[in-house]
Amino acid sequence: xxxxxxxxxxxxxxxxxxxxxxxxxxxxxxxxxxxxxxxxxxxxxxxxxxxxxxxxxxxxxxxxxxxxxxxxxxxxxxxxxxxxxxxxxxxxxxxxxxxxxxxxxxxxxxxxxxxxxxxxxxxxxxxxxxxxxxxxxxxxxxxxxxxxxxxx
Amino acid sequence: xxxxxxxxxxxxxxxxxxxxxxxxxxxxxxxxxxxxxxxxxxxxxxxxxxxxxxxxxxxxxxxxxxxxxxxxxxxxxxxxxxxxxxxxxxxxxxxxxxxxxxxxxxxxxxxxxxxxxxxxxxxxxxxxxxxxxxxxxxxxxxxxxxxxxxxxxxxxxxxxxxxxxxxxxxxxxxxxxxxxxxxxxxxxxxxxxxxxxxxxxxxxxxxxxxxxxxxxxxxxxxxxxxxxxxxxxxxxxxxxxxxxxxxxxxxxxxxxxxxxxxxxxxxxxxxxxxxxxxxxxxxxxxxxxxxxxxxxxxxxxxxxxxxxxxxxxxxxxxxxxxxxxxxxxxxxxxxxxxxxxxxxxxxxxxxxxxxxxxxxxxxxxxxxxxxxxxxxxxxxxxxxxxxxxxxxxxxxxxxxxxxxxxxxxxxxxxxxxxxxxxxxxxxxxxxxxxxxxxxxxxxxxxxxxxxxxxxxxxxxxxxxxxxxxxxxxxxxxxxxxxxxxxxxxxxxxxxxxx
Numbered sequence: 145x146x147x148x149x150x151x152x153x154x155x156x157x158x159x160x161x162x163x164x165x166x167x168x169x170x171x172x173x174x175x176x177x178x179x180x181x182x183x184x185x186x187x188x189x190x191x192x193x194x195x196x197x198x199x200x201x202x203x204x205x206x207x208x209x210x211x212x213x214x215x216x217x218x219x220x221x222x223x224x225x226x227x228x229x230x231x232x233x234x235x236x237x238x239x240x241x242x243x244x245x246x247x248x249x250x251x252x253x254x255x256x257x258x259x260x261x262x263x264x265x266x267x268x269x270x271x272x273x274x275x276x277x278x279x280x281x282x283x284x285x286x287x288x289x290x291x292x293x294x295x296x
Numbered sequence: 297x298x299x300x301x302x303x304x305x306x307x308x309x310x311x312x313x314x315x316x317x318x319x320x321x322x323x324x325x326x327x328x329x330x331x332x333x334x335x336x337x338x339x340x341x342x343x344x345x346x347x348x349x350x351x352x353x354x355x356x357x358x359x360x361x362x363x364x365x366x367x368x369x370x371x372x373x374x375x376x377x378x379x380x381x382x383x384x385x386x387x388x389x390x391x392x393x394x395x396x397x398x399x400x401x402x403x404x405x406x407x408x409x410x411x412x413x414x415x416x417x418x419x420x421x422x423x424x425x426x427x428x429x430x431x432x433x434x435x436x437x438x439x440x441x442x443x444x445x446x447x448x449x450x451x452x453x454x455x456x457x458x459x460x461x462x463x464x465x466x467x468x469x470x471x472x473x474x475x476x477x478x479x480x481x482x483x484x485x486x487x488x489x490x491x492x493x494x495x496x497x498x499x500x501x502x503x504x505x506x507x508x509x510x511x512x513x514x515x516x517x518x519x520x521x522x523x524x525x526x527x528x529x530x531x532x533x534x535x536x537x538x539x540x541x542x543x544x545x546x547x548x549x550x551x552x553x554x555x556x557x558x559x560x561x562x563x564x565x566x567x568x569x570x571x572x573x574x575x576x577x578x579x580x581x582x583x584x585x586x587x588x589x590x591x592x593x594x595x596x597x598x599x600x601x602x603x604x605x606x607x608x609x610x611x612x613x614x615x616x617x618x619x620x621x622x623x624x625x626x627x628x629x630x631x632x633x634x635x636x637x638x639x640x641x642x643x644x645x646x647x648x649x650x651x652x653x654x655x656x657x658x659x660x661x662x663x664x665x666x667x668x669x670x671x672x673x674x675x676x677x678x679x680x681x682x683x684x685x686x687x688x689x690x691x692x693x694x695x696x697x698x699x700x701x702x703x704x705x706x707x708x709x710x711x712x713x714x715x716x717x718x719x720x721x722x723x724x725x726x727x728x729x730x731x732x733x734x735x736x737x738x739x740x741x742x743x744x745x746x747x748x749x750x751x752x753x754x755x756x757x758x759x760x761x762x763x764x765x766x767x768x769x770x771x772x773x774x775x776x777x778x779x780x781x782x783x784x785x786x787x788x789x790x791x792x793x794x
Contacts, residue, residue, distance in 0.1 A: 153724065153727070153728055154728050157724060157725065157728055157730070158464075161464055161468065164468065164471070165471075167486075168471055168474075168486065171485070171486040172485075174485075185749075185750055185753060186481075187478035187480070187481050187483050187485055188485070189750075190474060190745075190746040190749070190750075191471055191474040191485065191486070194467045194470050194471050194474075195471060197463075197467055198464065198467045198468070198471070201460055201463060201464050201467070202464065204460060205460060205461070205464065208460075222517075223517060223520050223521060225516075225520045226513065226516060226517050226520060229513065229516055230513070230720050233509065233513075233695075233716040233719060233720065234713075234716055234717075234720075236699060236712060236716060237709050237710070237712040237713035237716065240699065240703070240709050240712055241709045245700070248699070249696055249699075252695070252696070252699075253692045253695075253696060256516075256691070256692050256695060257688075257692055259516065259520070260516055260519045260520065260688055260691065261519070261520075261523070262688055270689060270692055271692070274692060274693055274696050275696070278693075278696050278697065278700055281329075282700050282704065286326070286329075288700070288704045289707060290700065290703065290704075291703070291709060
């Protein structure tokens with residue numbers, strides 16, 4: 145039973161919200177924020193108000209979830225390939241920083257295509273076409289300065 | 297009236313018509329692309345417009361403004377990716393309509409409601425500008441605070457099925473906006489002493505993450521778990537009628553009118569914008585609807601309300617700018633700057649000294665609205681055909697567009713990370729019944745609530761009674777209390793019945 149509770153996604157996410165609220169409350173203890181310079185409230189009043197309100201709501205969510213019938217399972221398992229895609233998405237900004245837009249586009253699109261089971265030929269064609277096409281559209285036509293990467 | 301007719305006759309030259317068509321097409325495409333906002337498009341065009349006479353330059357800027365807000369609706373409907381922040385509220389019902397194979401219908405309705413919003417805004421701009429500007433000037437910090445609280449109270453309506461989760465989402469959204477430099481005291485808050493967080497978290501990458509990136513994740517999951525997903529999807533997708541039927545127009549007409557009025561009024565309030573108007577219009581549409589259950593599942597009213605509200609802002613935002621020299625939103629702030637560079641002083645004198653210019657602008661606004669409608673309906677078929685492309689090719693394209701869109705807002709790689717983070721968070725939150733809409737609402741209205749709350753308390757030396765002694769503020773707070781009490785009562789009754 146305890147294992148099931150600890151694995152329940154709804155309880156995990158509500159617990160995360162609780163942690164977020166506590167983080168904001170602890171951040172609000174900064175003396176610089178507590179002393180109002182221009183107004184009596186101070187800079188921490190508003191975030192503290194909502195962080196405080198978030199705590200009972202998160203606890204209530206956890207409580208109701210534990211009380212709920214065990215067959216009411218929320219969420220569902222995350223496939224391994226999707227977890228790889230999460231990692232890829234999280235790394236996209238790092239690749240963008242290091243290699244610039246074209247390199248990021250090539251790498252991320254190719255790997256994403258492989259994750260969704262496209263053939264190597266299709267993946268290469270799609271990644272090259274999309275990366276260069278979007279680069280030309282934004283950088284050349286719409287003058288959006290896309291990152292070139294620190295190695296270029 | 298005769299001056300307006302003179303404006304129309306001045307407008308109808310080949311050059312001005314051609315410029316209008318080109319600007320509308322350009323603005324529409326910019327709006328369609330995620331991350332490129334109407335503000336950005338107008339800002340880019342300002343230096344280019346200086347090489348033209350004032351009336352031509354102004355017309356280009358106005359046409360781009362109108363069409364970019366409308367163009368954002370298409371990507372929101374087709375891919376759950378708001379092209380502009382103003383189209384975020386359109387994702388709630390527009391995308392479910394696409395999933396049901398009614399993308400054409402949703403785009404058609406969005407175009408018609410946009411046109412309605414533009415026309416109502418235009419009508420008020422032409423006829424009641426001075427009166428509305430006078431009312432808008434009565435609004436101080438306490439009134440803005442009350443309106444923002446009223447906007448946030450929509451959460452009770454938006455998430456009537458799971459109010460607790462709705463409020464959690466909204467509070468999280470509000471908390472995220474407090475990261476960065478404090479707007480009143482100027483001290484850094486929750487930045488972990490990093491430069492990256494000192495500017496705060498921009499809501500466009502969050503929007504892209506919550507709606508578009510999370511949808512990419514959901515599609516990828518479906519493709520992984522069901523190899524025939526793409527085939528099944530295309531079988532359900534068919535090109536439906538784009539032009540709405542008279543019955544649909546009849547059902548949505550009153551709602552479109554109300555949303556347009558809301559948009560025009562919010563647009564006329566300085567410091568607001570189309571994003572706020574779209575959410576308020578959506579919330580009000582749901583609040584007044586007899587069929588609340590259909591919202592979020594592809595309701596046609598849920599499509600027309602935010603779009604009419606967002607486009608109503610276009611006309612409304614010009615009212616304080618032209619009559620008082622106070623911009624209604626970020627776009628009109630840029631146009632105001634352009635006016636001054638052209639040597640024109642906005643305010644009552646503008647109507648006397650440059651009457652022909654103002655009336656040509658009014659005529660241009662009207663014609664550009666019609667061109668935008670024609671372009672929107674004409675291109676709808678093309679956009680729907682794009683949606684019918686295999687998902688396995690579309691998903692990588694949307695993912696790359698999300699990366700570029702979130703980057704291009706502030707040219708910041710950190711924003712790409714933010715979009716990805718909120719994409720993953722949004723994926724799990726939506727799976728577990730936490731809606732993205734209250735989160736975004738909290739992010740958009742949170743800063744408005746905080747700044748005006750603290751400004752009001754400074755004005756009153758810390759006395760909270762300032763919110764109740766001012767009639768407009770007291771009225772809006774009263775409406776908030778009544779609507780929250782009604783939502784609470786409904787929930788209690790629902791719990792007892794079940």
